[in-house]
Amino acid sequence: MKALSVEKGKKHSKEDVIFGVVNYTLFAVFTLICVYPFYYLIINSLSANDLSGNGSINFLPRQLHLENYKQVLQLKGLAAAALVSVARTAIGTVCTVLASAFLGFMFTQEGMWKRKIWYRMLVVTMYFNAGLIPMFLTMQNLHLTNSFWVYIIPVIVQPFNIILVKTYMESIPKSLQEAAEMDGAGLMTVFIKIILPTATPILATIAIFAAVAQWNAFQDTLIYITDQKLYSLQYILYQYINQANSLATMVKNSSGGTNLNMAALATQQTPTSIRMTVSVIVVMPILFVYPMFQRYFVKGIMIGSVKG
Known part of the structure; x- marks a missing residue:
């Protein structure tokens, strides 16, 4: 004292x-x-x-x-696009986290067949890829173009995420798995009941990465989707941002237009206002998600990085 x-x-x-x-x-x-x-x-x-x-x-x-938000939220197709973005973010995040967790766990198992070869092949894909045209042809041959699953399937297996999970799980004492196996637990039981609860920090970190990537993505829509029902929110807003200047110019030079909603929007808002409002709408949802996982983020990234 x-x-x-x-x-x-x-x-x-x-x-x-x-x-x-x-x-x-x-x-x-x-x-x-x-x-x-x-x-x-x-x-x-x-x-x-x-x-x-x-x-x-x-x-x-x-x-x-609040007129800017009122006008932007009334844009045609925005509600359906928002639903697509929410669905792809939720489903894609869950699939990516589960795949990363299971593959990261399997790469720590010495009994996995040809484990080192598969791991090296996984790492190679971080540095080399076939390119845009072969990727598009592959998606087309798999009948994934103009399909909601083109947002999910290609990004389920992420090498960087798997390496993070593997590194983290290598820091978990082997005695936990050995004790469970002595009690008769199988591989999936060990994975579900022991590894997953123990690996919560790194899985939360992977969830942040996956959710942000899915929510902000629009290039996959640009490349693979022509069906307007499958447009994502970011792609819809990306179109309006790009059209803002031309719409404003069109309305200034002509009193009429084929699209009254977009003409009214361009008349009432400057291109700068459109960009600012759209940016806020896109950014705000992910800002609310991040604090829920933030307390796990540093621990998930750092643990396992130092051995000994």
Whole structure:
């Protein structure tokens, strides 16, 4: 107790105080640099379109309104596209996590047939691929083009994720599996009841990677999908962002148009406002998902990286 009271009453030296001030200042600046882009998007999407368009909104919103969000959320096909994105994110994340967990576990099993050869073949795929055209022909021959499963099947097996899981599982004491096997547990029982609960941090980390990748993806829609019912949210919004300038120009030069909804949108919003609003809509859902897994993230990445 005496030693504890002495420690609490210890005065910090001048060097310690300076270091603390500098340390907290640097972290505060770094935090501001990371947070400000998101804040900038939000205040510009909520401010007057003309002020946002000419770059007048930098720190505080002005002439607040929600008309931008109202107009963007009324875009044709947005609800169906959002459902596709949510479905691909949920299903794709679950499939990727399960595949990474099982394959990572199997690569730690010395009894796996030709384990080292299969592992080396997996690693090679991180550095070499056939290219876009062979990939498209493969998807076409497998009848995955214009199919929802083109979003899921090609990304189930991710070498980097499997390597992370394998490294993590190698840090789990072998005695746990040996004890379970002595009690009569089979390989799948060990995997489901022992390995999966123990590997929660790395699986949560893989879930973050998979969910972010699935939610933000739009190029697979661009390459493999022509059926508008299967368009993802990001692809729909990507189209509107690219068309913003041309739509604004078209409405300025003509009072009529074939697409009244898009013409009205271009009239009421500047291209900058469209980009800001769309960016917020795309980013916000994944920002709510990340905090649920954040506490596992550092532990999942770091554990197993240092041996001994």
